[in-house]
Amino acid sequence: MDLTLKIWRQAGPEAKGELKTYPISGVEEDMSFLEMLDYLNEQLIDQGIEPVVFDHDCREGICGMCSLFINGEAHGPGRKITTCQLHMREFKSGDTIYIEPFRAKAFPIIKDLMVDRSAFDRIQRAGGFISVNTSGNTIDANAIPVPKENADRAFDAATCIGCGACVATCKNSSAMLFASAKISQFSLLPQGQPEAKERVLNMVHQMDLEGFGNCTNTGACEVECPKGISLENIARMNRDYLFASFSSNK
Amino acid sequence: MASTSKGLFGSSLARKYWMAATGLFLCSFLVGHLLGNLQLFVTGEEGKLAFNEYGHFMTTFPVVKILSYVTYISILLHTVDGIMLARQNRAARPVKYLKENQAANASWASRKMALLGILTLFFIVVHMKSFWYEMHWGALEKDANGNKDLWTLTVTAFEQWWYTAFYVLALTGLAFHLSHGAQSAFQTLGINHPKYTPFISKTMVAFAWLIPAGFIAVAVFLFVVQPGQSL
Numbered sequence: 001m002d003l004t005l006k007i008w009r010q011a012g013p014e015a016k017g018e019l020k021t022y023p024i025s026g027v028e029e030d031m032s033f034l035e036m037l038d039y040l041n042e043q044l045i046d047q048g049i050e051p052v053v054f055d056h057d058c059r060e061g062i063c064g065m066c067s068l069f070i071n072g073e074a075h076g077p078g079r080k081i082t083t084c085q086l087h088m089r090e091f092k093s094g095d096t097i098y099i100e101p102f103r104a105k106a107f108p109i110i111k112d113l114m115v116d117r118s119a120f121d122r123i124q125r126a127g128g129f130i131s132v133n134t135s136g137n138t139i140d141a142n143a144i145p146v147p148k149e150n151a152d153r154a155f156d157a158a159t160c161i162g163c164g165a166c167v168a169t170c171k172n173s174s175a176m177l178f179a180s181a182k183i184s185q186f187s188l189l190p191q192g193q194p195e196a197k198e199r200v201l202n203m204v205h206q207m208d209l210e211g212f213g214n215c216t217n218t219g220a221c222e223v224e225c226p227k228g229i230s231l232e233n234i235a236r237m238n239r240d241y242l243f244a245s246f247s248s249n250k
Numbered sequence: 251m252a253s254t255s256k257g258l259f260g261s262s263l264a265r266k267y268w269m270a271a272t273g274l275f276l277c278s279f280l281v282g283h284l285l286g287n288l289q290l291f292v293t294g295e296e297g298k299l300a301f302n303e304y305g306h307f308m309t310t311f312p313v314v315k316i317l318s319y320v321t322y323i324s325i326l327l328h329t330v331d332g333i334m335l336a337r338q339n340r341a342a343r344p345v346k347y348l349k350e351n352q353a354a355n356a357s358w359a360s361r362k363m364a365l366l367g368i369l370t371l372f373f374i375v376v377h378m379k380s381f382w383y384e385m386h387w388g389a390l391e392k393d394a395n396g397n398k399d400l401w402t403l404t405v406t407a408f409e410q411w412w413y414t415a416f417y418v419l420a421l422t423g424l425a426f427h428l429s430h431g432a433q434s435a436f437q438t439l440g441i442n443h444p445k446y447t448p449f450i451s452k453t454m455v456a457f458a459w460l461i462p463a464g465f466i467a468v469a470v471f472l473f474v475v476q477p478g479q480s481l
Contacts, residue, residue: 211342216434217360220352231442241440242263
């Protein structure tokens with residue numbers, strides 16, 4: 001199939017970027033979107049043009065590294081997939097495909113389509129953990145009763161791969177779906193309780209410091225999330241934060 | 251972990267709580283306002299005197315006065331908070347996408363809350379100048395019972411096609427604003443439950459369309475019947 005690619009090229013964080021057009025032919029429908037970009041890059045290298053920089057790692061939808069805003073949607077058309085799981089059979093020969101980086105103040109561009117998502121790491125560091133005594137008398141995890149439904153919900157929240165599609169999709173560049181998933185996976189479990197209040201207060205505070213926007217409850221994040229993280233996590237975070245604000249010790 | 255939170259003032263979530271709380275209060279205000287307006291369906295001298303009596307009560311009864319101040323404060327807070335949120339949201343994405351397919355994942359109303367809010371605010375200013383200001387500080391005639399004749403002011407305003415058209419347009423905008431906002435407020439306040447949320451959402455969406463429809467029905471009735479002409 002023959003395609004016209006319109007790709008955002010930007011030499012560095014401070015450089016001025018622009019959309020460049022690359023015609024490409026010989027793309028096969030069985031290629032993944034990333035393989036199609038590999039194929040483009042091989043041709044660019046042959047022509048002496050600098051290849052397009054983009055993030056990728058596992059290429060099987062579990063690492064969250066591949067990003068890309070394709071034809072106006074995070075990870076392109078299709079639901080509950082990452083870009084590496086998007087295949088060229090979703091497009092037709094003759095299509096023009098817009099490929100842009102994830103856009104957010106908190107996700108500065110490193111080069112071309114690659115963005116710095118370490119803001120998520122800093123949110124996680126602000127409270128996305130539990131403190132465990134490792135002095136030798138480790139308690140068997142199964143010794144603490146956990147209701148099955150809570151375990152399932154915590155697991156669903158924990159499937160968030162931190163890809164940033166929620167931020168990229170949100171009209172406000174809000175990180176609420178990510179933060180709420182990372183808070184929920186602990187707040188639903190007994191092990192998360194001792195630090196629950198401080199966790200939600202601190203992680204929300206860090207999220208605000210990073211310059212993410214606010215939540216308008218449009219629900220776009222949930223639709224575009226490759227792991228189908230539910231909006232109920234955001235409600236849980238809102239609820240936990242409200243109670244924690246009233247009842248925390250500090 | 252040491253807390254660094256801004257708590258209920260200044261944080262992103264706190265701003266949303268205030269938005270939701272004031273928004274829901276204003277929804278309750280709309281119910282009261284509409285119930286009052288329904289009296290305009292009663293025409294003739296009887297309807298006029300009753301409506302003016304009601305207008306007198308609403309501007310003098312202490313409980314209503316207190317509620318009216320809460321309403322003014324809510325409108326002000328909802329506006330200022332909304333502007334602050336919208337500014338932050340814009341700043342969070344300094345470089346826009348060149349191609350964006352927002353319709354693929356979110357409703358139109360949910361994406362246009364600020365625009366619909368501005369339209370509603372503009373309407374409130376015009377609306378308050380037309381009736382609230384005139385009732386409080388304008389030179390209104392007195393009716394047979396000695397009450398200020400708010401009724402004549404109201405029905406003559408809606409005799410003008412452009413005033414009614416503006417009113418219908420503004421209330422339609424409000425309906426869209428509420429169709430997202432009224433149910434979204436519950437999510438913001440952390441109320442999301444597998445059993446109750448579908449009911450809450452359906453109820454609030456119905457509320458969002460029915461309440462403005464009620465206001466519009468009164469306005470269109472006044473325009474069509476022109477009750478001021480028969481007195």
